[in-house]
Amino acid sequence: MRQPLICLILLSLGCAGTASAQYLPGRYYTWLDEGAQRIQRHLQASPGAELKQLEQPAGWNHFPYAVLTPAVLYKQQHPANPRCGDKRMLSLALQIGDLLVKENEKGGFESRPDSWWDVYMWLEAYRLLRDDLGEARRARWQWALETNIATIVHESRAWRDVPWYTSAFIGTSTNHYSLWAVNLMIAGPLFHKPEWTTLGKQILQRYVQQQHEDGFWGERSRLTPTIGYDHLTMSAVALYYENTRDSAALQALRRSTGFHKYFTYPDGQPVETLNDRNRYWHVMDWGQFAFSYFPDGRGYAEFLARHLPEHDLDMDALGRIAQNAVYYHAGPTAPPPQLQQAYSRQLQIPAGIRKTGPWVVNLSALRDTPLPLSQWFLERQAHVSVWHEKTGLILTAANSKNQPELATFNEKIGGKVYNLPIDGKLSMEASGDRLSLGFQRFFADLTTTPPTGKELSLHWSITGMGPAPEEAQLALQVTIQPGQSLDSAEKHTTAGKDPVLWTAEELGGLLKHNGWTLALPAGARFQWPVYPYNPYRNGPEYRLERAVGVVTIPFTLKGGTHPWLRPAEQQFDIRIRVD
Numbered sequence: 001m002r003q004p005l006i007c008l009i010l011l012s013l014g015c016a017g018t019a020s021a022q023y024l025p026g027r028y029y030t031w032l033d034e035g036a037q038r039i040q041r042h043l044q045a046s047p048g049a050e051l052k053q054l055e056q057p058a059g060w061n062h063f064p065y066a067v068l069t070p071a072v073l074y075k076q077q078h079p080a081n082p083r084c085g086d087k088r089m090l091s092l093a094l095q096i097g098d099l100l101v102k103e104n105e106k107g108g109f110e111s112r113p114d115s116w117w118d119v120y121m122w123l124e125a126y127r128l129l130r131d132d133l134g135e136a137r138r139a140r141w142q143w144a145l146e147t148n149i150a151t152i153v154h155e156s157r158a159w160r161d162v163p164w165y166t167s168a169f170i171g172t173s174t175n176h177y178s179l180w181a182v183n184l185m186i187a188g189p190l191f192h193k194p195e196w197t198t199l200g201k202q203i204l205q206r207y208v209q210q211q212h213e214d215g216f217w218g219e220r221s222r223l224t225p226t227i228g229y230d231h232l233t234m235s236a237v238a239l240y241y242e243n244t245r246d247s248a249a250l251q252a253l254r255r256s257t258g259f260h261k262y263f264t265y266p267d268g269q270p271v272e273t274l275n276d277r278n279r280y281w282h283v284m285d286w287g288q289f290a291f292s293y294f295p296d297g298r299g300y301a302e303f304l305a306r307h308l309p310e311h312d313l314d315m316d317a318l319g320r321i322a323q324n325a326v327y328y329h330a331g332p333t334a335p336p337p338q339l340q341q342a343y344s345r346q347l348q349i350p351a352g353i354r355k356t357g358p359w360v361v362n363l364s365a366l367r368d369t370p371l372p373l374s375q376w377f378l379e380r381q382a383h384v385s386v387w388h389e390k391t392g393l394i395l396t397a398a399n400s401k402n403q404p405e406l407a408t409f410n411e412k413i414g415g416k417v418y419n420l421p422i423d424g425k426l427s428m429e430a431s432g433d434r435l436s437l438g439f440q441r442f443f444a445d446l447t448t449t450p451p452t453g454k455e456l457s458l459h460w461s462i463t464g465m466g467p468a469p470e471e472a473q474l475a476l477q478v479t480i481q482p483g484q485s486l487d488s489a490e491k492h493t494t495a496g497k498d499p500v501l502w503t504a505e506e507l508g509g510l511l512k513h514n515g516w517t518l519a520l521p522a523g524a525r526f527q528w529p530v531y532p533y534n535p536y537r538n539g540p541e542y543r544l545e546r547a548v549g550v551v552t553i554p555f556t557l558k559g560g561t562h563p564w565l566r567p568a569e570q571q572f573d574i575r576i577r578v579d
Helices: 005-012 025-044 063-074 087-106 115-132 135-150 153-159 174-190 194-210 231-245 247-262 295-306 314-329
Strands: 342-346 349-357 360-366 384-388 392-396 409-413 417-418 423-429 431-440 442-448 455-466 471-478 485-488 492-494 500-501 512-514 516-519 525-530 548-553 565-578
Touching: 005 471, 025 063, 025 314, 025 565, 063 115, 063 314, 087 135, 115 135, 115 174, 115 314, 115 409, 153 194, 174 194, 174 231, 194 231, 194 247, 231 247, 231 314, 231 485, 247 295, 342 423, 349 423, 349 471, 360 423, 384 455, 392 455, 392 565, 409 442, 442 512, 512 548
Parallel strands: none
Antiparallel strands: 342 349, 349 360, 360 384, 384 392, 392 471, 409 417, 409 471, 423 431, 431 442, 442 455, 455 565, 471 548, 485 492, 485 512, 500 525, 512 516, 516 565, 525 548
């Protein structure tokens, strides 16, 4: 099969030149080529299947994303893309797009959750292939896309001038609204709708203006990050920059790169401590192209890409990889912080991260107003996480909802349990870091010093204030691997579905698991498994791999008003060792 001359020329260059020597964007095309073959097999296995059937198997949700993969392979010229000009890729893209048209006519497209994400991927495929569609097909695709985008115009315009693009002021999430604006901006020139273009750009320009100085777009509050979904909002701003070259947008992407590249573990996982929507997140394939304007951003994007699965990316990931391939800017790279022996980063908001050799510690004094009527946002009740290169996450500061037993601190006063700090402060110095959290009847100071070899120490000091709470406790969420052994000073078991409830006497101040050992103060007890809240279920997790262990350390305060302040009334030392 003949390919366009330009593709053959590029292929003949082989590995010559800077671009081919770099991991990205070349690796994207390998994933896309493999993905296109899997998409073909999936369609062949279910001839005549409707969209609902195609999306039913695990990993095939958002099947419309698949349309962008063959479109990119057919049109994008790159030495790593042997499919450039391959008519089989064009045929596959047309087959998927025609399927989407039929589903749209039957009402099976727009009615699906988050269909505007699918519209975006289809819109990008249309933009790439519009000269290859033929007049009749182009008209059908355009009608379907226009029909879907028209449904968001009224609310997009109504919300454009609200005070802030957060959940308090708009009727959808921050990242969703940014994608609505992208769809309007891209569709406007394609479908001769200048008013759509103007509206989309106006909204995205306000996103640029509303970015927090630390480099994120808050979803619940403009002052606190939602680290996972922030990648989608960042991607929208990057697409705005691609279409406008607004220098303010590039500056926003510079800040966003600085935020994300630091708050990622060395295994590629985003830091859960800063997330108020999800306890867990995957290695980020979303929006890697948005980092590629800067050498350190390209190094960070490559770092993320190297931690993605080698094969069998799901449809969501494959669509994002296709987007990355379209918009990635190749160039010199600089190594990301994760490859350094040590680094630290403190934000303007009270949160920070420090890597020292194999150890990473995250500290957070972030606070948010509770939202009891919303199932989607977690309560910022966890404040310290510890990661090690041999074990991964040991202590997790993933947040939860309606689960004060998972909060770092809680206190009972008048029969009511309080688990959220009133105020907090973080100080970070090379000699050690200090996290301070204020509650109703006490405040707590956590001080850390640089790890010594295989051991990290956490020192807690509790200062009582006024009358004592009826009960108070410190709790640590411990990452447990099902199927591995659990050991205390007195007990041994294997982590499974059966409950483990070790008293202070049974725990004996010692917990061992997965290569790490916790040395705990007297009185500490342990429970496994505890199933945290999942906002997508509006209830607890059910999978064992999502459960956590909980170390609880009760403490008693003397109380009284003379003196009102009782410094260091209780002190605890927790030592973590990894052999």
